[in-house]
Amino acid sequence: MIKGVVTILWKDLLVEWRSRERLGPMVVFVFLIILVFNFSFALGGSALHEIGAGVLWSAFVFAGLIGLNHTFAAELDNNCLDALMLAPVSHSSLYLAKMLGNLLFLLVVELLSLPFFSLFFNLSPGLYLVPLVAVLTLGAACLASVGTLFAAMSSNSRLREFLLPLLVLPMIYPALIWAVKATAIVFEHSRPSATGALATAAFWPGSLTEPVSFLLVYSIVFTTLALMLFDQVLED
Amino acid sequence: MVAALYAVFLYVPTERQMGLVQRIFYFHVSSAICSLVAFSLVFVASIQYLRRREERWDRLAVASAELGVIFALIVLITGPLWARPIWGVFWRWEPRLTFMLITFLMYVAYLMVRAYAAGSVEQTRRFAAVLGIVAFVNVPLVHFSVNLWSADQQLHPQKVELAPEMVVARYVSLVAVGSLFLFLLKRRMELELASQTLNRIRQKLDDERGDDGP
């Protein structure tokens, strides 16, 4: 089964490498959103560092939706989905491959956008880069687990671009709350305090544990749920 | 049942602390309860539909979802109407309102999937059932997150002291709204059954007419 997952995932990465129709738009989109938010809030005079985490995750979610839309696009083109269903790979393998693909793309976009973000919002993770990456990965996992399932459901609808966000956004609301909070904690800890010294030299801010655990639980719960239900979505 | 509704209006005037508006409380709370009951019905019906593939479970799911959404909408409308005079604001991002709003949106999405998914009727039902399950799993997660999150914004009183008459009124209204809910549920399911039967007859007629065609 792992072999099936790896095979399909590798194929997806290869297809994306050739066509570049997902990663490119996603990165551009994130960049634009960060810029737009930056203008609106900077002009308004709000403290950018307070809303930074929220802006970041809003950008990720919307870019993520673009990527999610394309999850099954290559499969629908020439009825390749039929071929995947005919092949001796379980449907769970297909789900996992697609979910991991989405996770990877999202993670790449997130990491690529961090420099832009730091530049425009004057926020940087500093010492806490590793915890931040952990938060980004888990947040992406939450989005990918739910989004892949719904992408499969909305792919053949004529209203796919409308249906997918409508399904995904309410569903990831809890994960979004925690991801924003976790990110805000990281940025808060890495800001020099009034005396100019860093708040703490600890590797992992204690208050980060709660949101991160939640994100972990969320992604596990929904991945498991999606694995159980994916058969129902594919079969006819 | 209708009589019970009127009883709420007539009986209640015995207490009036926050004014006339306070009466909304009875419907507001009862609607919220009914709405959540409806969504749990969607969950159960969705699971059963996927296991048994019997149409009556699907009918229960769609009827419950619609009613759940309607009652949630009532909660979301009566809430601000009540809040404005009492708290001074129509809306605040506090736990219960946010929870109700997100839940409402999820099930609106459920209804949209049923309306807009392409593909066969059977496939739409399957997708809806999957969504019915996933959405309900999300409900406690939303509840938990939102509570931990905006607890500082809590506007809803956590515990309420009710005069005895109010307690009675509260339960009466719960029964009244609950009966309304069950009544509408039954009707909606019958309506769905009738609609499906009609479609079947239409299709059969189309088939037969095709026989004599060129």
Place this chain on the structure above:
Amino acid sequence: MTTGTVHLEQATKRYGALAAVNSVDLEIEAGALLLMAGSNGAGKSTLLRLLAGLIRPTQGRVLVNGQPPHSSLESRAEIGLLSHKTLLYDTLTARENLLFYGRLYGLENRRETAEAALANVGMSARADTPVGTLSRGMKQRLALARATLHRPGLLLLDEPFEGLDRRASQALSQRLTDLRARGETTVVVVTHRVDEVVDLVDRVAVLERGRLCCDSAWRGGGLEELQALCDSHQEGV
């Protein structure tokens, strides 16, 4: 791979009130080539998809080599499907497509198998071109290579000649002849282009409105006879 035997027992597929395939009983012995005919909308594609295991029967049984085609990973490996859609990834090259499917089917020596398959359909020269840039005829030949890569016991062809010109059709026909000569594969063909398969047919089945109204062996004969047999059931008696 064991050569596929097909057994359909009262196979029915309903979509709502409509029975796309209705109570079909059919037996196909190993190595035979069955031509499935019938007017548009008669249910031929649905029946093919039932045989492939892509959809499940509402009632009745569909068995390939004694098992439902979707029941296990092994039983899925018995089936090959060629339809008028290529089931190939346009952005990948011919070779990459075949290697992907080879890996998916767990083939040993997939590189050699892929190369042999490419040579077999005359695509070796174009192995490194993205599939999207190939002509329709070449795509279809490649699709056949894909469908037969894992040596399925049962090969299903759904309008394989659609959109092909004379030369390409003949090339595809030739491949089918070779395949059949080896005798390792049971073939079910749905096509209107009876002229392309007239020399290969062992059995003919005609579907009308989901029901099987004709199922007979074909002992050879001219094109007109075959055509007449297929058409005779289309006037709706």
